[in-house]
Amino acid sequence: MYGIPAQVTTTGATRPVDPEVEFALLRAAQEALANVARHANATRVGLTISYMDSEVALDVRDDGVGFDPAVPDRGFGLVAMRQRIAALSGTLQVESEPGGGTAISACVPTVPALAG
Amino acid sequence: MSALGDRPIRLLIADDHPVVRDGLSGMFAADPDFAVVGEAADGSQALRLADAVRPDVILMDLRMPGMDGVTAIAELARRGNPAHVLVLTTYDTDSYVLPAIEAGATGYLLKDAPRDELLRAVRAAAAGQSVLAPSVATRLMHRVRAPEPELLSHRELEVLGLVAAGTTNRETAARLFISEATVKTHLLHIYAKLGVTDRAAAVAEAFNRGLLTPGRSGAREP
Numbered sequence: 001m002y003g004i005p006a007q008v009t010t011t012g013a014t015r016p017v018d019p020e021v022e023f024a025l026l027r028a029a030q031e032a033l034a035n036v037a038r039h040a041n042a043t044r045v046g047l048t049i050s051y052m053d054s055e056v057a058l059d060v061r062d063d064g065v066g067f068d069p070a071v072p073d074r075g076f077g078l079v080a081m082r083q084r085i086a087a088l089s090g091t092l093q094v095e096s097e098p099g100g101g102t103a104i105s106a107c108v109p110t111v112p113a114l115a116g
Numbered sequence: 117m118s119a120l121g122d123r124p125i126r127l128l129i130a131d132d133h134p135v136v137r138d139g140l141s142g143m144f145a146a147d148p149d150f151a152v153v154g155e156a157a158d159g160s161q162a163l164r165l166a167d168a169v170r171p172d173v174i175l176m177d178l179r180m181p182g183m184d185g186v187t188a189i190a191e192l193a194r195r196g197n198p199a200h201v202l203v204l205t206t207y208d209t210d211s212y213v214l215p216a217i218e219a220g221a222t223g224y225l226l227k228d229a230p231r232d233e234l235l236r237a238v239r240a241a242a243a244g245q246s247v248l249a250p251s252v253a254t255r256l257m258h259r260v261r262a263p264e265p266e267l268l269s270h271r272e273l274e275v276l277g278l279v280a281a282g283t284t285n286r287e288t289a290a291r292l293f294i295s296e297a298t299v300k301t302h303l304l305h306i307y308a309k310l311g312v313t314d315r316a317a318a319v320a321e322a323f324n325r326g327l328l329t330p331g332r333s334g335a336r337e338p
Contacts, residue, residue: 046293053305055301057297057301059294061289105298
């Protein structure tokens, strides 16, 4: 899409995850890839799904122009993304700097927390 | 008394040294329980003969010119050849023992084994029983006591290998083209699995447990 080659990598033991988790990660991936296409001017984008023992992380990293994460959200949809991930007790991290590409990581636990 | 009822145990000897083949051949020929049905000077010849003469047991040297013993053992297993392979070699280090056993060797003896022990081992191998030289058995015990190789995932080993090579989280993230956050998450899991609290201890523990080997940390270029 948008002519940027995207490389998809899966690490760890793949397994089915909660539909809610799957949906949130899918939306995060869509949003992150759309941001790369719209803003990053990247030549490379990598999407990595990391299955770990008790969580799944989705990383989208590009080698584009980057931005200053200290500058308030410029409507990249990060707020909505962050809320969806937080609702699943997960975390959303945005790492970027001008000229240094951007990495977005959504990490969600796959083992339900015990009540209380 | 033969392990196979009234017929002798059919034996194929694979060793690149003619003197060794002659010595073994003569030793087994002196005992009516054994029949040496072939001699091979390397792995590929051993494979051809194993297909042709269908031995019960193959005495296999590991270091031979051309195809080595481990490759031949693996190929025999792949072809479904029913011969039991008894490794007879000079070497008892991990780099020989483990690959040979993993490839499908039934037993592993060293060339300093006494005559009687060798005869007994071939009988046992013909019956499908494992025979291991004591030093080899010790190595395997250590291997069993060592943590499962799956303790760390492939990606975790990759991350730890980069850490061992002195790579920062930031560089590791760039190398793997993922976020630094995920690198840190991998590290936390690695620490928990190894029972350590920092990267230096994780690297030390990984070397201690043989999860990483010097020069094979996964990050250094040759």
